[in-house]
Amino acid sequence: MSDLDLPLSAPVIPNARDAVRALRASQIREVANAGFGVADVLPFWFGESDRVTPQFIRDAAAAALARGDTFYTHNLGIAPLRDALSRYVSALHGDTPAANIAVTSAGVNALMLAAQLVVGAGDRVVAVTPLWPNLVEIPKILGASVETVALGYGANGWALDLDRLLAALTPGTKLLMINSPNNPTGWVMTRAEQQAVLDHCRRHGIWIVADEVYERLYYGDTDARTAPSFLDLASRDERLICVNSFSKAWLMTGWRLGWMVAPRDLMDDLGKLVEYNTSCAPAFVQQAGIAAVEQGEPYTRRLVADLRASRDHLAAALSALPGVDVKAPHGAMYLFFSLPGAQKSLDLCKALVREAGLGLAPGSAFGPEGEGFVRWCYACDPARLDQGVERLASYLRQHAAR
Amino acid sequence: MSDLDLPLSAPVIPNARDAVRALRASQIREVANAGFGVADVLPFWFGESDRVTPQFIRDAAAAALARGDTFYTHNLGIAPLRDALSRYVSALHGDTPAANIAVTSAGVNALMLAAQLVVGAGDRVVAVTPLWPNLVEIPKILGASVETVALGYGANGWALDLDRLLAALTPGTKLLMINSPNNPTGWVMTRAEQQAVLDHCRRHGIWIVADEVYERLYYGDTDARTAPSFLDLASRDERLICVNSFSKAWLMTGWRLGWMVAPRDLMDDLGKLVEYNTSCAPAFVQQAGIAAVEQGEPYTRRLVADLRASRDHLAAALSALPGVDVKAPHGAMYLFFSLPGAQKSLDLCKALVREAGLGLAPGSAFGPEGEGFVRWCYACDPARLDQGVERLASYLRQHAAR
Incomplete structure (x- = not known):
């Protein structure tokens, strides 16, 4: 049998098993990909401080x-x-x-x-x-x-x-x-x-x-x-x-x-x-x-004090924006809040990164129960938080005006 | 109801699920544990060189x-x-x-x-x-x-x-x-x-x-x-x-x-x-x-040359011992060989560590198909290999004499 006589068949694409294919992919990465090529993104989407390890x-x-x-x-x-x-x-x-x-x-x-x-x-x-x-x-x-x-x-x-x-x-x-x-x-x-x-x-x-x-x-x-x-x-x-x-x-x-x-x-x-x-x-x-x-104990105590201050700072700044409902929780390093457009949080976060250079995580990344919200990691310098809030405010103004 | 009135019950010991309990534990560790307290063990049991990372x-x-x-x-x-x-x-x-x-x-x-x-x-x-x-x-x-x-x-x-x-x-x-x-x-x-x-x-x-x-x-x-x-x-x-x-x-x-x-x-x-x-x-x-x-390429090439020399050195030394059947294979960094007493390789390896300060891995650690053999990792200095062979020779002499 020559090569030409081999039976034709569709190429087999190797797949992972169904249970693995059904696992959720990261919506945060999907948002980050949407911002690919945007020169100046402020990333608040990951659960990570912007500080180097001590x-x-x-x-x-x-x-x-x-x-x-x-x-x-x-x-x-x-x-x-x-x-x-x-x-x-x-x-x-x-x-x-x-x-x-x-x-x-x-x-x-x-x-x-x-x-x-x-x-x-x-x-x-x-x-x-x-x-x-x-x-x-x-x-x-x-x-x-x-x-x-x-x-x-x-x-x-x-x-x-x-x-x-x-x-x-x-x-x-x-x-x-x-x-x-x-x-x-x-x-x-x-x-x-x-x-x-x-x-x-x-x-x-x-x-x-x-x-x-x-x-x-x-x-x-x-x-x-x-x-x-x-x-x-x-x-x-x-x-x-x-x-x-x-x-x-x-x-x-x-x-x-x-x-x-x-x-x-x-x-x-x-x-x-x-x-x-x-x-x-x-x-x-x-x-x-x-x-x-x-x-590390002194370091951790200072870190927690800084995070508390960042939390309060960001919550206050966001509260001043129209349509934003934010409540400062007692733990972790995130504000998880609702704002206009967050009913489709994935779309909103993609638009925010593309149009405003603001990197937030969509609430739906954390299950359907999180839809309507976005997550903002505040483990960073307050000046950077202010910059982010300004970008959000500007985005909201533009979209409210449309 | 006072504490004394509480129903008596056997303490509940939390267990892992059956499939995990049935997993094999390391027989190499079991041998190492048998040598606990032995002052001077030459360890050839792990799959690891004795050299620090370059x-x-x-x-x-x-x-x-x-x-x-x-x-x-x-x-x-x-x-x-x-x-x-x-x-x-x-x-x-x-x-x-x-x-x-x-x-x-x-x-x-x-x-x-x-x-x-x-x-x-x-x-x-x-x-x-x-x-x-x-x-x-x-x-x-x-x-x-x-x-x-x-x-x-x-x-x-x-x-x-x-x-x-x-x-x-x-x-x-x-x-x-x-x-x-x-x-x-x-x-x-x-x-x-x-x-x-x-x-x-x-x-x-x-x-x-x-x-x-x-x-x-x-x-x-x-x-x-x-x-x-x-x-x-x-x-x-x-x-x-x-x-x-x-x-x-x-x-x-x-x-x-x-x-x-x-x-x-x-x-x-x-x-x-x-x-x-x-x-x-x-x-x-x-x-x-x-x-x-x-x-790393020059380093790896020297390493492989050294390992080849160690393999040949150890194989020759072991071959000289009575009852030892060793064949130098073409890959990895082990000799897997049979010797008197290895039909119960776990017992033999425990005895070797306790009585001779020689740390080898039992063949049965690698499945029932490995029984009758022991594994010796030769990724170390030839002088150390010689020391190990001398200990094995001495052990075999003593046990042959009994």
Whole structure:
């Protein structure tokens, strides 16, 4: 048979499996792509400060590199970092032995590992939304189904309908994924709500994965170093996995370093999963983590004070704009607010970047519950915030005039 | 009701799900634990050189840290690294555009991502063994079933029974996972075998995930810079994902940096999965990767020459021991050999570490097909290898005398 005799067939395009194709792509990236070629965009769309990681943390990594700290580490992290995290978490939330702590390759990696630990195909997961998409999509990669319970938006901003959440947490539900302080809304769960959810989940054997990466970015109580945490209420050896990250409190987004607090009985299985996902976080990155936890407290306190000021500054400036409804929440580093045109938030954000050079994240990126809102990350210099507000004001004036 | 009236119940021990509990734990770690407290262990058990990452690579990371390269990157990696990898892979294996390349948080992370892309619950996966456990265990985390096809051991060392492998790759099989040069055996798949497997998988629409992280550690042909690769035979846009790593060719084990070559049509879905697993590799680690790929060739060539010498040195020394059957394979950085007592390789390796201070990996760590053998990583100074051989010789003398 010559080549010419080969049967004709359509070219086969290799596809990922259906569950993966169905995962949400980032609408923030879609907006960013819409701004491709726009010379001067002010980017407030990512969940990232515009400040470089503090020098003392970078120095610790450089020193580790210089002394040759370039080998594999223990799956669960190097002992000095687990010990440092044990002291840090214990000071914030009560006794937390190093044996309950695992180092991970980013906060999101901790969420993936936590999901792998407890959910498989067919399992039912509940998540509270609007929400950073990762928590909703991760269980789907493992074949689980995810039901969402929406926060309500009222006179005091975003709030949880506790009865609705408890009703959704039916017996047989495997896992609740909940993020407080919340990205994108800034909503902070109260201690009473945490207690009610914990009691309910205990009764029904439901796992809780609490994404508490914004816990230090808390403005509800000037005396509190942290937002309320499930760790304040639960024992260390029940069905609770608390996920945290170095990204927010120490400005280490690009380092991909996180940790989780989990039952000691889970640690052998977690070690296997770490081995099969990334094997460990980079050795010298873990050394930088020690510096952050042990020397970073003054830095974090100044950072939180700056963020509080930025939040207040931006909220005041936005409130002065016609048609803008903004309420300053108690946590995280975002204002999630409504404005004219945000009923189609994706279209609005594309127009804002193209026409005004203003980079915001569309509310719909965080689930249909977020439609009607946009997210503005205020972790930057107030002068830059002013520039952004001016661009928004100008855009709104032009569109109101049409 | 007083506390004393509370119903008594057994304490609930939180467990991971069954599929995770059933994953294999590392037998190498079990051996290492058996040596806990032994003062002077020579460790040849890990797949890691005893040399620190080359200075010019560490310098590149330190420079990136100094200039503040500490922010999130694109999910698929920074463009300069993807471009550098495109040039590197194209030079070795033919035209490979950057659009077909994704940067990952380690080679094992690339394997996990590749598995997530194509397999879900109930899918059938085939793997060739003995094998680094990760390839066999990763699909199980996603609910897939894994059938193994064993290499045979004969007069010429480890070899593939091609007919047996093709027979196992039944229609409906979703994925073949194959690692060549192979950890632990050093077996290298021939080009003819790759062609036959590729033809068969094309006919039946079976994905191939080729773990080629040891491709540069190849001693079969002194003129060849790399072992035979599926990339030499396949197009860039068919059902093939080639996984690679910076760990072996540039001694960057502790950096957790890898990459994959995959169909362009998969890249959007892969970007989503990277987002949900680690989001990106650390920014300054990717900068170090550029230095490795662009400036590392002379280093890698010297390294491979040293490894070849170490392989020959160790093989000759071991061959002189009574009852030891060793054949020097053409790839990787291990000798996988049989010796008296290795029928229970886990017990033997525990005894070796406890009684002789010699750290080897048991063959059974790589599947039941590896039983009867032990793995010795020779990526170290020849003097250290001699010390290890002397310890083994002494152990064997004592046990032969009993």
